[in-house]
Amino acid sequence: MARKIGSHSKITGPRVRQAALTLFARHGYAAVSMRQIASAVGVQAGALYNYTADKQALLFDLMQTHMEDLLAALDRCPDHGDPQMRLETFARFHIRYHLDCPDLVFIAYMELRNLTAANFAVIEGLRRRYELRLQNILEAGQKAGVFEMPDIKVASMAIIAMLTGITTWYREEGRLSRAQVEEIYLGMVRKAVNA
Amino acid sequence: MARKIGSHSKITGPRVRQAALTLFARHGYAAVSMRQIASAVGVQAGALYNYTADKQALLFDLMQTHMEDLLAALDRCPDHGDPQMRLETFARFHIRYHLDCPDLVFIAYMELRNLTAANFAVIEGLRRRYELRLQNILEAGQKAGVFEMPDIKVASMAIIAMLTGITTWYREEGRLSRAQVEEIYLGMVRKAVNA
DNA sequence: GATTGAAATGAACACGCGTTCAGATACCCT
DNA sequence: AGGGTATCTGAACGCGTGTTCATTTCAATC
Incomplete structure (x- = not known):
């Protein structure tokens, strides 16, 4: 055969x-x-x-493709208007995208340590670009006086960690719908950074 | 030899x-x-x-001991006064404990899937006891009218995910001290649930 | 319908895995 | 000083690992 x-x-x-x-x-x-x-x-x-080429390339390709798709989708997402609106758009985007492909999201930050040094650097760079988008929004809001936080970078990490955490417990057949979860988390994010 | x-x-x-x-x-x-x-x-x-006994027992013992130590330490932590004070105490405890033993914390939720079903159930039970403590505080605050959130369980998961996320980026020799990080996160937690 | 290239097999390679155990050695107690 | 026990070695077990490759079969082109 x-x-x-x-x-x-x-x-x-x-x-x-x-x-x-x-x-x-x-x-x-x-x-x-x-x-x-x-x-x-x-x-x-x-x-x-x-x-x-080998097992490592299989993992790396999955992660790289995911991160590039994520960034491309984010770039297609509107990012204008007042900072509160931009933050809301970002948070909704993050939640929806992450609930749509939980496996990819899970891998992309669970398996970082199984990447070779060179591959890790690539993925890390893509991750930073994503975080930067949120940091820009927070900075604009701080300057406009609508947001208030002691440290923008820390705030961005905190928000992303909180939002990404949804994927660890959310179940499609669970008590809450996606829309409900989205509203709950959005409310917490808004309050956490509001002036 | x-x-x-x-x-x-x-x-x-x-x-x-x-x-x-x-x-x-x-x-x-x-x-x-x-x-x-x-x-x-x-x-x-x-x-x-x-x-x-074997490799699995080595992992399980580490995780079980960690969770029991964590719960014992939490029980020694004061839990009285108004809900805002209790929340502050809990958040400070969580941050400090997790920064003290990042490896254990990391393992305790990264390696859950490598536990056998029986061992997983044990660890999961201990985790729930920990989350319950925070949920009790949030509930008390909601009843007293000082906290406001659509869903207590979701809020507790969001807060814990946010706080635990510190261990993924915090470095001892980094830009911010432990005390500074503690204050920043405490501020965000407080605002996120305030009425 | 013959030819060419893509796609998959199945066997083999060298090596590492978790685990066991008889035997050897160091420590402790009487 | 000597017997017993705690501690570790070193070799072995069967099996699984990632990867390679000659070979075979199918699909597409002329």
């Missing part, structure tokens, strides 16, 4: 990434073997190397 | 746990081998089994 009927790189490629994503998120990068990923795709381990 | 000079379980035991703690925190449970731990202690891998 060799090549399978219906096999195509445009099909298998995404399936490999999807399987890796799900397994990495559930069990952690180090705990998942290439054979497990291959099995989830329905293929032998050797076939994975048509789609990735 | 066999037993080493100066060897003693009261010495080696803690060193095993310390080495496991440091390595688990740095590289993750699944990525650390028993031989690495043994090497850090300066011993052969087989010797570790004088101090733990």
